[in-house]
Amino acid sequence: MEWVLAEALLSQSRDPRALLGALCQGEASAERVETLRFLLQRLEDEEARDGGGAGALPEAAREVAAGYLVPLLRSLRGRPAGGPDPGLQPRHRRRVLRAAGAALRSCARLAGAPQLAAALAEEALRDLLAGWRAPGAEAAVEVLAAVGPCLRPREDGPLLERVAGAAVALALGGGGDGDEAGPAGDAAALVAGRLLPVLVQCGGAALRAVWGGLAAPGTSPGSGRVEEKLLVLSSLAEKLLPEPGGDRARSAREADPDARRCWRFWRTVQAGLGQADALTRKRARYLLQRAVEVSAELGTDCTCGPQEGNGPSLFWWSEKKKDELLKFWENYILIMETLEGNQIHVIKPVLPKLNNLFEYAVSEENGCWLFHPSWHMCIYKRMFESENKILTKEGVIHFLELYETKILPFSPEFSEFIIGPLMDALSESSLYSRDVIHCTMITHQILLRGAAQCYLLQTAMNLLDVEKVSLSDVSTFLMSLRQEESLGRGTSLWTELCDWLRVNESYFKPSPMCSSIGLHKTSLNAYVKSLIQEYVKSSAWETGENCFMPDWFEAKLVSLMVLLAVDVEGMKTQYSGKQRTENVLRIFLDPLLDVLMKFGTNAYMPLLKTDRCLQLLLKLLNTCRLKGSSAQDDEVFTVLQNFVMSTTESISEFILRRLTMNELNSVSDLDRCHLYLMVLTELINLHLKVGWKRGNPIWRVISLLKNASIQHLQETDSGQEPTLGNQIQRVVSMAALAMVCEAIDQKPELQLDSLHAGPLESFLSSLQLNQTLQKPHAEEQSSYAHPSQCTSVLEESSSSQGWGKIVAQYIHDQWVCLSFLLKKYHTLIPSTGSEILEPFLPAVQMPIRTLQSALEALTVLSSDQVLPVFHCLKVLVPKLLTSSESLCMESFDMAWKIISSLSNTQLIFWPNLKAFVQFVFDNKVLTIAAKIKGQAYFKIKEIMYKIIEMSAIKTGVFNTLISYCCQSWIVSASNVSHGSLSSAKNYSELILEACIFGTVFRRDQRLVQDVQTFIENLGHDCAANIVMENTKREDHYVRICAIKFLCLLDGSNMSHKLFMEDLAIKLLDKDEFVSKSKKRYYVNSLQHRVKNRIWQTLLVLFPRLDQNFLNGIIDRIFQAGFTNNQASIKYFIEWIIILILHKFPQFLPKFWDCFSYGEENLKTSICTFLAVLSHLDVVTQNIPEKKLILKQALIVVLQWCFNHNFSVRLYALVALKKLWTVCKVLNVEEFDALTPVIESSLHQVESMHGAGNAKKNWQRIQEHFFFATFHPLKDYCLETIFYILPRLSGLIEDEWITIDKFTRFTDVPLDAGFQWYLSQTQLSKLKPGDWSQQDIGTNLVEADNQAEWTDVQKKIIPWNNRVPDLDLELLFQDRAARLGKSISRLIVVASLIDKPTNLGGLCRTCEVFGASALVVGSLQCISDKQFQHLSVSAEQWLPLVEVKPPHLIDYLQQKKTEGYTIIGVEQTAKSLDLTQYCFPEKSLLLLGNEREGIPANLIQQLDVCVEIPQQGIIRSLNVHVSGALLIWEYTRQQLLSHGDAKP
Secondary structure (H helix, E strand, O other), rough: OHHHHHHHHHHOOOHHHHHHHOOOOOOHHHHHHHHHHHHHHHHHHHHHHHHOOOHHHHHHHHHHHHHHHHHHHHHHOOOOOOOOOOOOOHHHHHEEEEHHHHHHHHHHHOOOHHHHHHHHHHHHEEEEEOOOOOOOHHHHHHHHHHHHHHHOOOOOHHHHHHHHHHHHHHHHHOOOOOOOOHHHHHHHHHHHHHHHHHHHHHHHHHHHHHHHHHHHHHHHHOOHHHHHHHHHHHHHHHHOOOOOOOOOOHHHHHHOOOHHHHHHHHHHHHHOOOOHHHHHHHHHHHHHHHHHHHHHHHHOOOOEOOOOOOOOOOOOHHHHHHHHHOOOOHHHHHHHHHHHOHHHHHHHHHHHHHHHHHHHHEEEEEEEEOOOOOOHHHHHHHHOOOOOHHHHHHHHHHHHHHHHHHHOOHHHHHHHHHHHHHHHHHOOHHHHHHHHHHHOOOOOOHHHHHHHHHHHHHHHHHOOHHHOEEHHHHHHHOOOOOOOOOOOOOOOHHHHHHHHHHHHHHHHHOOHHHHHHHOOOOOOOHHHHHHHHHHHOOOOOOOOOOOOOOHHHHHHHHHHHHHHHHHHHHHHHOOOOOHHHHHHHHHHHHHHHHHHHHOOOOOOHHHHHHHHHHHHHHHHHHOOOOOOHHHHOOOOHHHHHHHHOEEEEEHHHHHHHHHHHHOOOOOOOOHHHHHHHHHHHHHHHHHHOOOOOOOHHHHHHHHHHHHHHHHHHHHHOOOOOOHHHHHHHHHHHHHHHHHHHHHHHHHHOOOOOOOOOOOHHHHHHHHOOOOOOOOOOHHHOOOOOOOOOOOOOOHEEEEEEHHHHHHHHHHHHHHHHHHHHHOOHHHOOOOOOOOOOOOOOOHHOOHHHHHHHHHHHHHHHHHHHOOOHHHHHHHHHHOOOOOHHHHHHHHHHHHHHHHHHOOOOOOOOOHHHHHHHHHHHHHHHHHHHHHHHHHHHHHHHHHHHHHHHHOOOOOOOHHHHHHHHHHHHHHHHHHHOOOOOOOHHHOOHHHHHHHOOOOOHHHHHHHHHHHHHHHHHHHHHOOOHHHHHOOOOOOOOHHHHHHHHOOOOOOOOHHHHHHHHHHHHHHHHHHHHHHOOOOOOOOOOOHHHHHHHHHHHHHHHHHOOOOOHHHHHHHHHHHOOOOOOOOOHHHHHHHHHHHHHHHHHHHHHHHHHHOOOOHHHHHHOOHHHHHHHHOOHHHHOOOOOHHHHHHHHHHHHHHOOOOOOOHHHHHHHHHHHHHHHHHHHHHHHHHHHHHHHHHHHHHHOOOOOOOOOHHHHHHHHHHHHHHHHHOOOOOOHHHHHHHHHHOOOOOOOOOOOOHHHHHHHHOOOOOOOOOOOOOOHHHOOOOOOOOOOOOOOOOOOEEEEEEEOOOOOOOOOOOOOOOOOOOOOHHHHHHHHHHHHOOOOEEEEEEEOOOOHHHHHOOOOOOOOOOEEEOOHHHHHHHOOOOOOHHHHHHHHHOEEEEHHHHHHHHHHHHHHOEEEEEEOOOOOEEEEEEHOOOOEEEEEOOOOOOOEHHHHHHHOEEEEEEOOOOOOOOOHHHHHHHHHHHHHHHHHHHOOOOOOOO
């Protein structure tokens, strides 16, 4: 367009002087100056073509320069670069500057007077030396860039050197104030992008002056600004690095600068790789990549040593090791580019490959560094300084693992890195996930909580500086751990702690307690002795009788430290005997034992002292018990037990007195009552272990306690107002009776009376249930308080809520006693519900009244008190279900309401749930309900499904139900002579749901499950596994329980057989229902998993199914093979078909019929039946005459070998190959006629040429486990069904059930054939392959072999394409004329884009919105089919320009002089929001590469960077989409500005 306009102007007047004079008059607008510029360029071209130089034109050019352009530039220089310009907008001012500069260059050339260019340069240089903020600096840069090419290298050499020096100083920040975002930063960008490239083109002195300024000592990375230096280096890279090839003499090339040999250059690059600014890092990577490319192309050796010393070179090149060097640097740059992403899933695949860099970098011969270690440190520094803390953590862990596993040579930089950046990264608190640890400590997943405590303690032992902490600090820290969850005695963690204390005992800081008694040397034994002495010593204030009981914390601490000290002492002597253990323990416990021995005789012992001693006694006994082994093997526990038993009489007498002599008369005494009863229970257990004797003092105490408690409860207050003391004594007496009943219930040898009803039984049976206690008046309560001792001993009881808790405990204890009574005399409960006129045990013999009282108790008691009521219901409901069904159903509803309202807590929910399941799903209840088929039967099933539904929220609920039912059914089956399972048959839905149970967890839930499984697999290495009993609450255990139950069933037993057949039919019904509910389902979806579990269960049931039953379901099994299924399900269906045909060959005719269905039915499923045929050798194993079957199979398979579907052909060929192998082994002559066809078919597929997908897929399917290794008979075991096959078929790990879980689940015993659980073949050692069955009828598509870095997002820099320049202006002109249509002034440059699809889409978008041209890297792209498919002939109506990537800088510079604004789509620190940017009419849009974006050497050519605002997480858009958004925004703004927008 400009060329046409220039021709039109010249055609009007051939006098240049007049034409130029006309243009120089009037206002100096951007359009006028640009017209002057392209007219002068047109005249310059004519002069060059005609060989002129004389005449009026030179004089006219001098007049334009002196009379118009120079004053214009002076006027523009008169205003600061950042100052206000009332006449021109900043954007128009820049257009005027560039156009005037280009016009001035043409004038200098036309004038033929070098002095003019030199004079202009001198004047501009003065402005430039005045500093960037001085007026005219920006215009001075434009003038120097314009006239620089006109300066003579020899005559104007000093001037060029001065200009180069000033430009470098300004570009490196010397002219600014250090604020990159201000004018100084703009100066550096303008000088680097406009002036310096022009100067270095002059070569010689200018180039050496520029390089000298860059490599000067004062510009080292430590003192200069890395960002600005890299900006300059990247813009001059083509000149500062040697140019490969060419016609220049070698001496001339050697005289030019070579940045590769300068150590400051490489230190700058390394510093840039670790900068926070992404653009600076990009420039550093560009320089590194360019240096490697140049070195490879030159083919000459090069070395750049370090700044000092004889260490490894910073950079070196050897043609002999070209391949190794290229591999190293390619991997290095690729790692650095991948680290630019913020998505950890993209970065993680790179991290293991960092090890390869160290293998390249260290010599195998002498163990020295081949590459300077600072390069590796750059990678880690980049990771440590990443804004993504996950990446930082991964980098730290990887470096520590590398440092631990590899022997790396010594290097000062390596050591400095460790004490510098590594230590800084390790000090970052966010790496240690304190919030995660805190959340783990409070999670309801007790195993995770316990494991976290274990690792916290191990971390403390490994990192703690023992000289800075005392034993008192250690003991306080240990108390923050829950012993019942982590620190159990007898675990490996306990042993590790003891050893740590033993090793560091003498290094601890002295404890304040030891210092107070004159001990200045730290000793664990001394500390523990002082701890106990201080603990049992009475304080002066401990004299009151109505104070609250002391806290348990101190007792826990003392008991823990005592037992740790004893075990540490045992470690010191390798062969410590029982006598030594006894001596050490006695030394520690003597103060405690002395006090305990005085309990029975010293009536004036302070109450708090007795409380503390009993607390310590309990904690010693609880803590001392070994975890994971029997207590009989523990010498410490045996000695402790003997010590305690020696004090039994004294303690028991004290407790008896306190419980029976009205000494407990305040609310605070109820806690003491609980303490006394716990101690008494422990003493009973100790004496039972050594042998129970009738004359034992404990026996006497229990008898007296029972009688006294009954007496207290029988007393009445003769109508008087009850006192607090009396009411408290009644609560104490009922609690004592409950303890006695529980002890007798758990230990029958404690039975004090005969089976006939004694005083205890008679009293309990006639007890008024749910009896409450009247609350005493407040005035009376205060009379028991002693103001001098405690402030408010009855503070809690002053409210109704506090007294309510006391009454609830009283009612709870009543039901504990009644539960004992009902269990003992359950045979006396009448089953009809009729009342006995004169019952001697009313509560037992009047069950309806008792059940009604139980329902009343459920409404009164809180959820943590209802457990004994549930135990009573377990005895009552089976007796009354027939006669009082409605009452029993009411109990079901009320109990379920309580359970469903509970939270998932260890102490309340799970015991209550277990008791609820035991009475609702009691085998007798289930049998009776199924027999009468009343409302209770359906209510039980309703509750069953509610429990299953609750399991989706509370993991482990279904486990409790299925485990209890399976155990009760196993027991009932074994007790009946013929093994009846009639009850289970009526509730087979329970087993069905258990077999297919398992939810699809959210990501966070699955993470918890994975971590829990990991912890369990640690076994004894994690103390939490030993301390806590495995609750078996994983969802897997539901299926495991059901499968183990099915394995115990006997197919020869009729009731078992009927149960399994009913279950098999229900499983097939479920499979059909799931298939119909969703025709297509995704892999690892819930539908996929349910179907997978169904067929796993059917495989387990198969050996117990007979022919008659299979005859009724075989068609349904075959039909399942025609269903659209995922690969894992197809394997199971194929497997079960093979097993059926092997065991019952009578079904073969029906199998052959499957191949005769219509094409529509077979096109997606025939592979299933062909896969069965590939195992025909197993099917015919027990058939004597195999010929007819093999012939039929060959005829069927040959038909499918010529199917149009590639997958079908592959399966048919695999089956044919295996069938033909069997035929050749049998040497069947009848098949000779088929030999040529079969042999030629197999030969053709085996000898396929090339390396295409067909041959690869043929190899893969033959190597697939189902055809190569799997044996349907030998691999038939639980391990294959539930672990190996799911793993090999690509199922998610949630569906893999290891055989260890089957053995660990002991609720259901192992069956006699346990050996069939384990796989005995090589199948278990295989890894998942890359072949899977395809259900859809399309050819298989296989990816090419993947290279080493296929899992990394590669970024490719297109640097290697070089072609001659084109006459771009003529091409524009020709295109526009040919198209004959109006176009905009937008140029879209897509030379960096590689993919034809993106180029085709951009071509279509540009044509639709009327872009003036689309610039591509090669016009050959338009012949690509993918390009044509996307462009839909747009290339015929849009000007296409070819500009190779190496020529883009020149092209962009040319467009700048033509007034175009260069706009890049890139995210930088200064990028503008697309929604806020106003596009100039003459806009050039530069699009980056799909992976690498815009290269660093082109970014400084941009006038502005525009970024698209993003709301999501993904870091970038597709380049075509980005370009389309900007093209439309440009078009929209231009339409609005010209008033062409449509309403």
